[in-house]
Amino acid sequence: MALETMTKVLRLVQLLDYFRYGLCCVNIIKHPRKASATVLLSFMLPTLLATSPAVASVFSVTGRIEAALVLANAGADSLPSWQSKGVGSIRAQDNQLEWQQGFVNIDYALNKNWKANAVINAYADGEKHLGFTQAYLQYKPLSPNHIKFKSKLGMFYPAMSVENTAEGWLSPYTYTQSAINSWVGEELRVFGGEASLFANGRKRRSPWSWEANVGVFKGNDPLGTLLAWRGFAMHDRQSLHNDRIEFAPIPSVLDERNFASPSWLEPFTEIDGNWGAYFGFHLSYLRKSNMRYYFYDNRADPNAINQDRLYGWHTKFHSVAYQHQLDPNWRIMLQLMKGSTLMGKRSVYADFQAAYIAVSYAQKAHHITLRLDYHDVAEDDIKPQDPNNSHGQGYTAAWRYQYTPSIELGAEFNQHNTFVENRAQLNFEQEQRQSQIRLVLAYIF
Amino acid sequence: MPHVLAVKKGTQVLFPDSDNVLHHVYSFSRAKTFEIDIYKEEIRRNILFENAGIVALGCNIHDWMLGYIYVAESSFFTQTDSDGNATFAYAGAANVKIKLWHPRLDKKDQQTLHSLIQSDTASDAEQAIDTEVTVRLTQALLPSYSEFDDVHGVGNYD
Numbered sequence: 001m002a003l004e005t006m007t008k009v010l011r012l013v014q015l016l017d018y019f020r021y022g023l024c025c026v027n028i029i030k031h032p033r034k035a036s037a038t039v040l041l042s043f044m045l046p047t048l049l050a051t052s053p054a055v056a057s058v059f060s061v062t063g064r065i066e067a068a069l070v071l072a073n074a075g076a077d078s079l080p081s082w083q084s085k086g087v088g089s090i091r092a093q094d095n096q097l098e099w100q101q102g103f104v105n106i107d108y109a110l111n112k113n114w115k116a117n118a119v120i121n122a123y124a125d126g127e128k129h130l131g132f133t134q135a136y137l138q139y140k141p142l143s144p145n146h147i148k149f150k151s152k153l154g155m156f157y158p159a160m161s162v163e164n165t166a167e168g169w170l171s172p173y174t175y176t177q178s179a180i181n182s183w184v185g186e187e188l189r190v191f192g193g194e195a196s197l198f199a200n201g202r203k204r205r206s207p208w209s210w211e212a213n214v215g216v217f218k219g220n221d222p223l224g225t226l227l228a229w230r231g232f233a234m235h236d237r238q239s240l241h242n243d244r245i246e247f248a249p250i251p252s253v254l255d256e257r258n259f260a261s262p263s264w265l266e267p268f269t270e271i272d273g274n275w276g277a278y279f280g281f282h283l284s285y286l287r288k289s290n291m292r293y294y295f296y297d298n299r300a301d302p303n304a305i306n307q308d309r310l311y312g313w314h315t316k317f318h319s320v321a322y323q324h325q326l327d328p329n330w331r332i333m334l335q336l337m338k339g340s341t342l343m344g345k346r347s348v349y350a351d352f353q354a355a356y357i358a359v360s361y362a363q364k365a366h367h368i369t370l371r372l373d374y375h376d377v378a379e380d381d382i383k384p385q386d387p388n389n390s391h392g393q394g395y396t397a398a399w400r401y402q403y404t405p406s407i408e409l410g411a412e413f414n415q416h417n418t419f420v421e422n423r424a425q426l427n428f429e430q431e432q433r434q435s436q437i438r439l440v441l442a443y444i445f
Numbered sequence: 446m447p448h449v450l451a452v453k454k455g456t457q458v459l460f461p462d463s464d465n466v467l468h469h470v471y472s473f474s475r476a477k478t479f480e481i482d483i484y485k486e487e488i489r490r491n492i493l494f495e496n497a498g499i500v501a502l503g504c505n506i507h508d509w510m511l512g513y514i515y516v517a518e519s520s521f522f523t524q525t526d527s528d529g530n531a532t533f534a535y536a537g538a539a540n541v542k543i544k545l546w547h548p549r550l551d552k553k554d555q556q557t558l559h560s561l562i563q564s565d566t567a568s569d570a571e572q573a574i575d576t577e578v579t580v581r582l583t584q585a586l587l588p589s590y591s592e593f594d595d596v597h598g599v600g601n602y603d
Contacts (some may be wrong), residue, residue: 058467112469112482112505142480142505144473200508202590209509286590287509 063104064168066442068175071095073435079428082230082247083125083237085263087423089392089416090176090434091125091235099124100175100440101236103133103168113141119168121240127264131240133169133189146204152194155241157184158215158278160294162323162333163358169238173333173369174398175438176234176414178356180319180337180375185238186245187226187267188296192217192276201286213280221271221300224315224341228348229253229263231390231420232375239267250422252386259347259386261309271312272304287325294319302342315341317352333358349381350388358396365402371395373416387425392418400440410440449548451515451524457491458514469505476500476516499546513548533561551584 072092080086080093092098103121110116118135136154143149157169161181166172169185177185198211226233230247239245249263276298284290297316304312317339325331334357342349358371373394379387398412415435423430452458460481462468471480476498481490494500497518504510515522521541525531533543542558559580 060467109467112480140505142469142471148508198508202509202511203503205587205590207588207590 058109060107061104062107062167062445063102064170064442064444065102066100066175066440068098068100068441069096069439070098071437071439073433079432079434081125082226082233082245083127085246085248087230087248087420087426087428087432088434089231089233089418089420089432090414090436091233091237092436092438100438105167110137114139121168121238123237123240126237126240127244127246128240128242131242133238133240135241147197147199150196150198152196153192155189155191156194157188158190158194158213158280158294158296159282160184160280160292160296160319160321161335162290162292162321163335163356170236173358173360173367173400174371174396174414175236175410175412175440176394176396176398176436177236178335178354178358178371179232179234179373179392179394180335180354180356182233182235182237183226183354185236186233187220187223187239187265189220189239189241189268190215190217190278191219191268198282201284207286209282209284211280211282213278213282215278215280217276217278217298219268219270220276220298221274221304221312222265222267222269222310223298223300224313224343224350225265225267225311227315227352227377227390228313228341228343228350228379228388229422231377231418232352232354232392234373234394234396234414234416241268243267248423248426250386251425252383252422258383259309259311259344261311265310266308269306269310271306271310272301274299274301274312276300289325290323292319292321296339302344311343313341313343313348315339329361329363331360331362333360346381347383348379348386348388350377350379352377356394367398367400369396369398369400371397387421389421390419392416406444408440408442408444410438410442412438412440414438448512449515449524450513451517451522452494453517453520453522454497455493455495456516457493459491467506468510470502471505472500472502474498474500477514480505515546545580547586549587549589550582551587554582554584557583 070092072090072094079088081088081091084093086093101121101123103119106118108116115138117138119133120131121133122130132155134156136152136156138150138152140150161184163171163173163178163181171177192215194213194215196211196213199209201207201209226245226247229250244264244266246264252258253261253263278294278296280292280294282290282292295318298314300312300314302312302314317337319335319337321335323331323333334355336355338353340349340351354375356371356373358369360367360369376391377388379389395415396412398410400408400410403409413435415433417433419431421430450458460470469480469482472478476496477494477500479492494514494516497516500514500516502512502514523531523533541561543561544555544558546555561578
């Protein structure tokens, strides 16, 4: 019976989860004209917002258009926003239908190692209405080493936030961003380069992955102006590359005996010629927990001033952000920031600190997020006639529903309670409670 | 979803990019070193695996992604199903021995030979037909780290 075919079943009892992980979906098809099987190896990536079964391309254009019906609290404490030279701390100021934002995200793979990215935003409010919020080149060479290198060059955000992870540096959780990232979005941007070393754990059989970033940049010298003269705000208005941000005409700012500075700033202006620098370190456990530490220092000369009478503000801070996935549905996020800003020979000096904690629940196409914000700016300088103290708390609850791959519906409640000392100069109550409800419709393409 | 593929030496494997995300697939393994610049390979491309061995695949855009191609020397190989079951059909040699491979197997278990016939004196073929062989590993599986794939929306900085 030597030629008899025998069949045996091999049971590998300890390999039950043999195929329960990985990235590939494997199909085997018989090629009609070849003796050997041709094998199809398909890389299937789950994407939250897979638009259509489009083929990936070296050139991709995606984006979002967002409108909101805003019900801002009316009455005595309804305040015009800083963008209208008011002392309010939220973007909305009336009950109205608002063009919240629109952006186009352009990705272009120049070759296998170089990628270009640009995000062009359009806003109805603010001083500029169309411009870049990011535009950079990324270099990521292929390497057999466990520790790899990559770099960025251009205009971009340092990756310090675990909140702003959606396209266009938006939050996928809430519409109104945390006080920390509202500020980062309006006043902070890198115009320079970043070099990174990173190691992915899975490749070396470890649950731990890390990334270390060092960046240098020009511009961003007025960073901190808003914290000292307006205080933290809560919104989703990112500054464009050439933007100008207005704020309330505080007499002690405008006064020639004090600063004779305009009540606006161009946040990305170079004033002193100094290079700024930052360092960041990310540590991840699987893709479950992610911690990001950054130290950012714009190294501005606090005695420098330009022809518009914009000052250099030497601003530096530490930021720690942490995200943890509790289970497939629940995620917690938090960020802490602590730093200081200095202008002149201690004409303005303030310590600032801010934090938020958020919990998010995802169920199919629905996301519900609750967030608590806290922020504080405390001055310690030689000009008490220019008060810089402020503090506040934010309460945000948002529901977002991905109705179709291209339509998102959402609703959000946001309350921002603030104390800003210099409001008294304009005869406003220093304590203000502002709230808003937003009903959002977004088109994603 | 599986992330291991077993093929015979000399097989061509096709790498279509079937989602709408760009990938840059590569391997630095001794059995096959290659990269597919999918950025310019919108047309599917075959890769010939002419040497036996383990080919570890990565993606230079998504660093956590990992896949394996097991390139077998002989045509006597098979791949288990998701429950760890595999069926061999072969012309009855007297004493067939097999090796197991899995990315999470300990080295010792990868080198151990397992006999498909439970008794060396099994001249009676009847006894050997349709028997079931269970292999017990001597070492626990290495950690899976499948959680790398579980979480979405971790960041656009990956």
